Amino acid sequence: MRSFFxxxxxxxxxxxxxxxxxxxxxxxxxxxxVSTAAYQVExxxxxxxxxxxxWDRYLHNHPELVTDGRNGDVASDxxxxxxxxxxxxxELGVDFYRFSISWPRVxxxxxxxxxxxxxxxxxxxxIDELLHYNITPMITLYHFDLPQKLQDLGGWxxxxxxxxxxxxxxxxxxxxxxxVPYWITINQPNAICVFGYGDTILAPAINAxxxxxxxxxKNILLAHAKVYRLYEKEFKKKFKGSVGISMSINWSDPLxxxxxxxxxxxxxxxxxxxxxxxxxxxxxxxxxxxxxxxxEKKSKQQGFYxxxxxxxxxxxxxxxxxxxxxxxxxxYTTFLIKPSTKNIHSPSYADDMGVEIVFGDQWEQSAxxxxxxxxxxxxxxxxxxxxxxxxxxxxxTENGWSTKTGLWDKSRAETMRRYLNALLLAIEDGTEVKGxxxxxxxxxxxxxxxxxxxxxxxEVDFESEEKTRTARLSAHVYKRIxxxxxxxxxxxxxxxxxxxxxxxxx
Ligand code: PNW
Numbered sequence: 204m205r206s207f208f209x210x211x212x213x214x215x216x217x218x219x220x221x222x223x224x225x226x227x228x229x230x231x232x233x234x235x236x237v238s239t240a241a242y243q244v245e246x247x248x249x250x251x252x253x254x255x256x257x258w259d260r261y262l263h264n265h266p267e268l269v270t271d272g273r274n275g276d277v278a279s280d281x282x283x284x285x286x287x288x289x290x291x292x293x294e295l296g297v298d299f300y301r302f303s304i305s306w307p308r309v310x311x312x313x314x315x316x317x318x319x320x321x322x323x324x325x326x327x328x329x330i331d332e333l334l335h336y337n338i339t340p341m342i343t344l345y346h347f348d349l350p351q352k353l354q355d356l357g358g359w360x361x362x363x364x365x366x367x368x369x370x371x372x373x374x375x376x377x378x379x380x381x382x383v384p385y386w387i388t389i390n391q392p393n394a395i396c397v398f399g400y401g402d403t404i405l406a407p408a409i410n411a412x413x414x415x416x417x418x419x420x421k422n423i424l425l426a427h428a429k430v431y432r433l434y435e436k437e438f439k440k441k442f443k444g445s446v447g448i449s450m451s452i453n454w455s456d457p458l459x460x461x462x463x464x465x466x467x468x469x470x471x472x473x474x475x476x477x478x479x480x481x482x483x484x485x486x487x488x489x490x491x492x493x494x495x496x497x498x499e500k501k502s503k504q505q506g507f508y509x510x511x512x513x514x515x516x517x518x519x520x521x522x523x524x525x526x527x528x529x530x531x532x533x534x535y536t537t538f539l540i541k542p543s544t545k546n547i548h549s550p551s552y553a554d555d556m557g558v559e560i561v562f563g564d565q566w567e568q569s570a571x572x573x574x575x576x577x578x579x580x581x582x583x584x585x586x587x588x589x590x591x592x593x594x595x596x597x598x599x600t601e602n603g604w605s606t607k608t609g610l611w612d613k614s615r616a617e618t619m620r621r622y623l624n625a626l627l628l629a630i631e632d633g634t635e636v637k638g639x640x641x642x643x644x645x646x647x648x649x650x651x652x653x654x655x656x657x658x659x660x661x662e663v664d665f666e667s668e669e670k671t672r673t674a675r676l677s678a679h680v681y682k683r684i685x686x687x688x689x690x691x692x693x694x695x696x697x698x699x700x701x702x703x704x705x706x707x708x709x
Contacts, residue, residue, distance in 0.1 A: 227627040229688040234298040234339075234638030235681075237660065238601055239288075240346035240390065241305035242275045243647035247282035251321035254311025256348035257358070258650075261406035273653040279645050279663045280670045282325060289332045291644060291661055291672060296685045299339040299385065301600060301640050302329070303346035306371055313350035315370050323378060330382050341385035341600075341640075343449065344372055344430070347395065347405065347650075354407050359419040359426075360400060368426040369433055376438050384444040386434065387531050387600065388427040391451040393479050396420045401552050405650065413550025417498070417512045424482055425519060428526040449531030449600040450479055452588075454580030458541040458561055467558045468540040470497075472587075474556045480530070482515065484592040488524040489515055498555050505550050529637065530588070533601035534622075536573065537580030539563050567614065570605040570656045571649075576614075578621040585629035585636070596635045599626065603642035605649070605656040610701040615660075615677040620690050627690070641681060645672055676701060 229235075242258045249255070262274040281288055292300050306313065308322035333340050345368070349358055353367055372388070389395070396419035398404035401412050409415055427448050434446045455471050457464035470493065477491035485491075490512065499510040515523070543559040566575035581602070588595060602622055604615040619641065630636060646659035654665050660678040664671040679696040 226689060227624075227631065229627070229630075231688070233636075233688070235685045236297050236299035236301055236339075236341065236638060236640045237292065237295065237644040237681075238301035238640045238642050239281070239644050239647060240303045240343065240348075241308070242278070242346070242348045243643075243649070244279040244281040244288075244302075244645060245305060245308075245325075246275065246277040246280040248276045250282065251325075252311060252319040253305065253322060254307035254313070254319075255351040256305065256307045257351055257354045257406040258348050260351045260354075261408060262651075268651050269653040270651065270655040271653040273648065273665060275648045277670075278648045279665075279672075281645075284670060284672075285325070285329045286332060287672060288644065289329075289336060289338070291674075291678075292333070292338050293336050294674070295660070295678060295682050297338060299341050299638070299640075300333055300644070301341040301343060301385075301387070303343035303348075303390065304375060305348055306345065307348065307350035307352075310350065310371055310374065311352075313353040313367055313371070315374050318374065326379070330379060334382060339385065340379075340383045341387065342375075342379065342383050343387040343390050344368075344375060345388065346390040347399075349407070358400075358407055358409075359395065359422050360409075360411075360415050362422055364422050365426045365429055369429045372430040372433060376434060380434075380438045380442045380444065384442070385598075386444060386446040387449050388430045388446065389423060390449045391533060392420060392423045392427070392448070393475065394451050395423060397552050412548050413552065413554070414511050416552045420478065421513045421515065424479070424523060428483070428523045431526040432522065445528035447527045447529035447531045447598065447600075448483070449533055450476075451533045452476060452584055453535055454537040454577070454584040454587075455540050455560075456537060456580070456583075458539045464541045467542045471540045471556055471558045474552070476587075477591075480588075480592065482520070482523040483525070483527050484530065484595055485524075486593075488520040494555075501550065501555055507550075511550060529596045529598050530592075531598050531600035532584075532588075533642070534581050534584060534599060535602065536575050537563065537566075537577035537583075567618075569614070569618075570607050571652070574605060576604070576618045576621065578618070578625040580625075581622050582625040582629045585626075585634040586632065589632075589634055594633060594635050596637060598637050599639045601640055601642040603658050605658050607655075608657060608662065610662055610673060610675045612675045612677050615675065616680040619677060619681065620684075620692065623684065624690050 248259050262269055309319055311319050330340050396416045399407055400409045400419045401416035403410050431446050455468050457468045473491045473493045478494050481491050482488055498512040502511045539561040540558050543557050547554050566577045568575050604618045606612050606615055643658040645661045646657045646663035649656040661672040661674055683694055
């Protein structure tokens with residue numbers, strides 16, 4: 204009896220304070236998957252006719268920027284290991300695999316006149332291997348790796364990029380629309396434009412602050428919408444697939460309840476979420492009016508002759524509105540927001556927002572400086588999106604956790620459970636979410652962080668010739684969740700050959 208009480212009390216404290224301990228279940232049609240991206244896993248950067256991407260160029264020119272010096276030249280070598288990757292997917296029992304196509308691997312110069320059959324062969328093989336084992340492919344058309352040749356022409360700030368992307372998408376749809384039911388046009392437009400054009404955090408590291416972020420945003424959203432309309436018009440009837448876009452949406456809360464912080468977070472959400480989602484999901488379309496007003500006013504004060512935020516024409520608003528079958532959400536963490544006190548570069552996106560991000564030090568920290576575990580944020584984000592966009596159909600296209608090396612990744616397993624619990628609560632409260640995707644299947648090249656931050660359910664031994672993959676604890680836990688469709692708080696696999704370190708290795 205005593206031990207029974209002990210167990211009850213123990214369970215109650217291990218469940219999050221905001222949860223009620225009730226057992227919830229993922230419905231049978233809820234889909235589980237894992238994700239990777241071409242540059243981060245494929246390697247083979249110049250093999251079999253692949254063209255140079257902006258990430259090849261950027262990290263070759265700046266090896267000093269990569270934390271541990273490991274770039275994507277070889278990465279996890281999925282180009283040669285795709286069969287092993289599919290074995291892992293089978294072992295996990297996932298319903299789908301989200302991966303991206305490297306544009307310069309299939310169209311080395313970016314344009315459709317010059318198609319690389321060897322490049323397509325790789326994706327033919329991967330897709331056929333997946334289908335053979337009943338794993339559904341979910342393809343991201345663009346995950347950060349623009350052909351360098353197109354960057355030489357201005358990349359996403361050139362309005363012609365809209366046509367370039369539509370032409371590329373047409374080539375890929377022609378090849379694979381009959382085999383692939385889920386399409387994501389672009390991964391994280393906000394990250395591409397803010398970090399790649401307005402900063403040096405991502406390639407192409409243009410750092411043209413205050414102007415290029417917004418030009419890029421307009422073009423990339425229109426590129427997405429035109430590809431959506433292309434599929435809708437020419438492929439949808441026949442193949443019945445869905446096309447969405449993946450946005451980076453973390454939750455944000457005020458640092459504390461001071462009015463200034465509450466106002467700051469409201470502004471932050473308009474810039475961080477509204478700017479990218481309103482044109483597609485809001486009733487009236489277009490960019491949020493607060494964002495339009497703020498940038499217009501600031502631009503005038505700064506001596507610009509027009510707003511740095513480009514306008515959307517009536518036709519463009521129409522094209523964008525409703526241009527997605529689902530909202531892909533890459534959700535990792537929660538940020539705390541306060542008005543900015545630092546002197547920041549003006550003009551810039553950060554200056555337009557006028558807020559500062561604080562990383563909540565009450566939450567467990569991953570191996571990435573920006574990533575802390577705050578699962579309640581996933582719940583709050585879902586409710587916010589439901590209210591603002593009237594219960595959009597969603598897919599969690601990324602959620603994950605970073606550690607250092609080591610197979611005993613208790614922090615990843617635990618974080619995954621807690622985020623999935625939060626998702627179950629959000630579903631119970633009406634969220635229309637079709638599936639959940641772990642980032643990532645395997646360790647890979649975490650952009651500038653190289654291999655110093657590991658996101659894989661499977662560890663990759665980058666030193667080994669064959670880039671050996673080994674299941675971590677979290678792989679076993681995810682497999683069990685997929686099998687049982689419930690979260691068991693303290694479940695651990697029996698007879699696991701992973702030796703537990705004395706200290707949990709974060
Ligand atoms: C995503 N943040 O990027 C990308 O889609 C992946 O390629 C990447 O490997 C993964 O997340 C892990 O970083 C993000 O600061 C990068 O909140 C940073 C943030 C979110 C997403």
